Amino acid sequence: MRILLTNDDGIHADGLEALERIAAQLSDDVWVVAPEYEQSGASRALTLADPIRVRQLSERRFATTGTPTDCVMLGINDLVSGPKPDLVLSGVNRGANLAEDVTMSGTVAGAIEGMALGVPSIALSQMGFYEEGTSFAPAEAYAPGIIRRLVELGWPKDVVLNVNFPNGDPDRIKEVEVTRQGFRDVHVRHNEKRTDLRGRDYYWVGFRPLRSSPAEGTDLRALYDGKISVTPLHIDLTHMQTVHDLKGVLGGAPPKA
Numbered sequence: 246m247r248i249l250l251t252n253d254d255g256i257h258a259d260g261l262e263a264l265e266r267i268a269a270q271l272s273d274d275v276w277v278v279a280p281e282y283e284q285s286g287a288s289r290a291l292t293l294a295d296p297i298r299v300r301q302l303s304e305r306r307f308a309t310t311g312t313p314t315d316c317v318m319l320g321i322n323d324l325v326s327g328p329k330p331d332l333v334l335s336g337v338n339r340g341a342n343l344a345e346d347v348t349m350s351g352t353v354a355g356a357i358e359g360m361a362l363g364v365p366s367i368a369l370s371q372m373g374f375y376e377e378g379t380s381f382a383p384a385e386a387y388a389p390g391i392i393r394r395l396v397e398l399g400w401p402k403d404v405v406l407n408v409n410f411p412n413g414d415p416d417r418i419k420e421v422e423v424t425r426q427g428f429r430d431v432h433v434r435h436n437e438k439r440t441d442l443r444g445r446d447y448y449w450v451g452f453r454p455l456r457s458s459p460a461e462g463t464d465l466r467a468l469y470d471g472k473i474s475v476t477p478l479h480i481d482l483t484h485m486q487t488v489h490d491l492k493g494v495l496g497g498a499p500p501k502a
Contacts, residue, residue: 246272247276248271249334249364250264250276250333250335251320251334252279252335252352253285253287253352256281256308258279259339259381260338260371260384261279263337265277267334268334270389276325278308278317279307280308280309280310281310282310284351286349286351287351288349288350288351290314290354291315291318297309298310305325307324313352318358329363331365332366332392332396333355333365334366335353335354335359337369340373341409344463344465347407350370357405359405360404365402367392368408369384371384372409383418400477401479406476407475408474408475410473417471420471421472421473422472422473422474423476424474425463426463426478427465431455431456433455434452436448
């Protein structure tokens with residue numbers, strides 16, 4: 246199996262090193278194309294106004310000035326020599342990618358680009374890092390077996406799999422749950438206003454480590470309960486009930502002001 250790895254935390258991230266160790270248990274044909282710098286929150290951004298520079302670090306390892314989407318596109322189309330990859334793995338992200346986060350996540354976006362280019366793709370994220378002592382140990386312990394099983398089972402071509410690992414002692418994790426995407430009932434994103442040494446204001450955007458009250462069966466609830474969450478995602482954002490509701494009142498000739 247030929248595997249392409251990417252992430253949004255950058256080529257030097259500890260999570261990418263963890264992902265390389267995970268992939269090494271699955272194949273000896275592993276390629277890495279990752280951003281030169283951190284691209285967290287980049288979502289599916291493309292680099293259109295500037296050239297993308299590529300730095301080759303070793304035979305199968307590349308860093309680019311682009312986004313995670315750029316990296317996967319370049320990897321599949323140009324940088325991976327020979328046959329196209331059989332699998333794209335994106336991560337392991339430093340922090341979970343759950344609920345509404347998936348629409349902003351560069352980690353999930355890397356997997357989506359792989360899917361869009363016809364390669365089965367999985368995003369992997371490790372909960373925690375607000376707490377002292379958090380590591381990628383749970384992801385490293387369980388990702389190889391989960392990935393191997395998912396590849397055996399297969400999944401639809403227009404779906405990516407979003408896998409999140411709880412933090413803590415891997416031996417205390419006893420369950421995998423297939424979940425749906427949740428949505429928080431608290432607002433965790435915030436901006437902090439600061440002043441630089443020249444007296445000019447600037448803002449730093451971050452996340453508050455607040456827990457919501459999610460429903461059973463959601464990715465959030467699974468992680469809160471110490472389970473590994475596997476969520477099938479697709480990029481069709483159409484809300485079909487509203488389509489049906491509007492068809493009867495808005496279809497036909499366009500209304501005049």
